[in-house]
Amino acid sequence: MQDSTSPNVELNKHLGFLTLGRLEGFCIPEQATWLQRYLQDPKHSEIKEIAEIGFNSGHSANAFLSARKDIKVTSFEKSKRRHVNKGKSYIDEAYPGRHELITGESLITLPVAVHRDNLSFDMLFIDGSHRFANAYGDLMNGKQIVRKGGIAIMDDILPHKLWGRGPAKAWETVIESGLIQELEVVTAGPRTWAVGQYINK
Ligand SMILES: C[S@@+](CC[C@H](N)C(=O)[O-])C[C@H]1O[C@@H](n2cnc3c(N)ncnc32)[C@H](O)[C@@H]1O
Numbered sequence: 001m002q003d004s005t006s007p008n009v010e011l012n013k014h015l016g017f018l019t020l021g022r023l024e025g026f027c028i029p030e031q032a033t034w035l036q037r038y039l040q041d042p043k044h045s046e047i048k049e050i051a052e053i054g055f056n057s058g059h060s061a062n063a064f065l066s067a068r069k070d071i072k073v074t075s076f077e078k079s080k081r082r083h084v085n086k087g088k089s090y091i092d093e094a095y096p097g098r099h100e101l102i103t104g105e106s107l108i109t110l111p112v113a114v115h116r117d118n119l120s121f122d123m124l125f126i127d128g129s130h131r132f133a134n135a136y137g138d139l140m141n142g143k144q145i146v147r148k149g150g151i152a153i154m155d156d157i158l159p160h161k162l163w164g165r166g167p168a169k170a171w172e173t174v175i176e177s178g179l180i181q182e183l184e185v186v187t188a189g190p191r192t193w194a195v196g197q198y199i200n201k
Helices: 009-019 029-040 059-067 082-094 106-117 132-145 162-177
Strands: 049-053 072-077 099-103 121-126 146-154 180-188 191-198
Touching (some): 029 059, 029 180, 029 191, 049 059, 049 106, 049 132, 059 072, 059 082, 099 106, 106 132, 121 132, 132 162, 162 180
Parallel strands (some): 049 072, 049 121
Antiparallel strands (some): 146 191
16 A cells, blocks of 8 residues: 555655565555654654664664654564565665564574563564564563663554464563553554553663
């Protein structure tokens, strides 16, 4: 779906034919616009360092980086395929020095990077593997990298869809355990995501 107000119009032009049904579930225009506006809201001006799991071709990273000039993004992505490199080249040209891509399985690369570089983030966006064990592990690992009070956004809270069950169950589990306090659940078009705050670290 094309939308002239989406932050990803130029990225899609750069990707060309790679956008034509070849990418696994990239961020839809409604969600990209929501993410951009969320970060432009003065209430969220303290969010400057963002980690995301699942870069794909950079649609969500582009939404974050286009929101404000003082935002930096680190993406954890297991794929090394062509569309990832093509998205990365666009992001590097559009936002020099503001994006890092860490390749590999997030359950391994995230704890290693935290240990090595002493990372701390204001927000974590999770849109990687949709299996329960991975989504839950990513949320739990988030505790090591997101500061207390920092934001977690879990994509694809869709328990009625096969691919949304894992994220939905993982989110429910961390809310029940008290690791995260849910702030809102957002639905736009066919997608639903949840926003919360790491409170128990
Ligand atoms: C739904 S797509 C992400 C969409 C992206 N946020 C966007 O806006 O276009 C999921 C991505 O997560 C990656 N992924 C899946 N399992 C992963 C894992 N265990 N670790 C890191 N990345 C993973 C996939 O390669 C894919 O690119």
